[in-house]
Amino acid sequence: MSNPQLSQGAYDKLKAEFDDLTTRGRIDVANKIEVAREEGDLKENAGYHAAKDEQGHMEGRIRQLEHLLENSEIVEASQIFTILYEGDSDDMAERYLIGNMEEVAENADVISSTSPLGAALEGAAEGDTVSYDAPNGSLTVTVLKVESV
Numbered sequence: 001m002s003n004p005q006l007s008q009g010a011y012d013k014l015k016a017e018f019d020d021l022t023t024r025g026r027i028d029v030a031n032k033i034e035v036a037r038e039e040g041d042l043k044e045n046a047g048y049h050a051a052k053d054e055q056g057h058m059e060g061r062i063r064q065l066e067h068l069l070e071n072s073e074i075v076e077a078s079q080i081f082t083i084l085y086e087g088d089s090d091d092m093a094e095r096y097l098i099g100n101m102e103e104v105a106e107n108a109d110v111i112s113s114t115s116p117l118g119a120a121l122e123g124a125a126e127g128d129t130v131s132y133d134a135p136n137g138s139l140t141v142t143v144l145k146v147e148s149v
Helices: 008-037 046-071 116-121
Strands: 005-007 073-075 079-085 094-098 109-111 129-134 137-148
Touching: 005 008, 008 046, 094 116, 116 129, 116 137
Parallel strands: 005 073, 094 109
Antiparallel strands: 079 094, 079 137, 129 137
């Protein structure tokens, strides 16, 4: 399996989130747990259980971010494809950024390069028609525009 690909901007955003969660985030949750412990019986203490749940979710996100940051490959430019499915009218065009789900693109959905559509669009140019196998059958799209971001 290949390493996840991230733009430099997405990498920097994830690194900032990781740094925040491993410092301020952990301190905030520890304080919440301590305050809830002072309220008494832990068995029936909803605040304590909520803080522990928050801690678990945060630690899971920290592990996810750590994995992405350690294993990702930084790519120079991502591409946004504007496509039109066969049989659709021009006003039904869709925009997709091929990349990691952590990427953000204005007015474009993010799809993986390993998804059927993402794999079909890899290397496609403006004006190309590509087909791919989807769960509901074979689909054909025309690439209307390719933008580097």
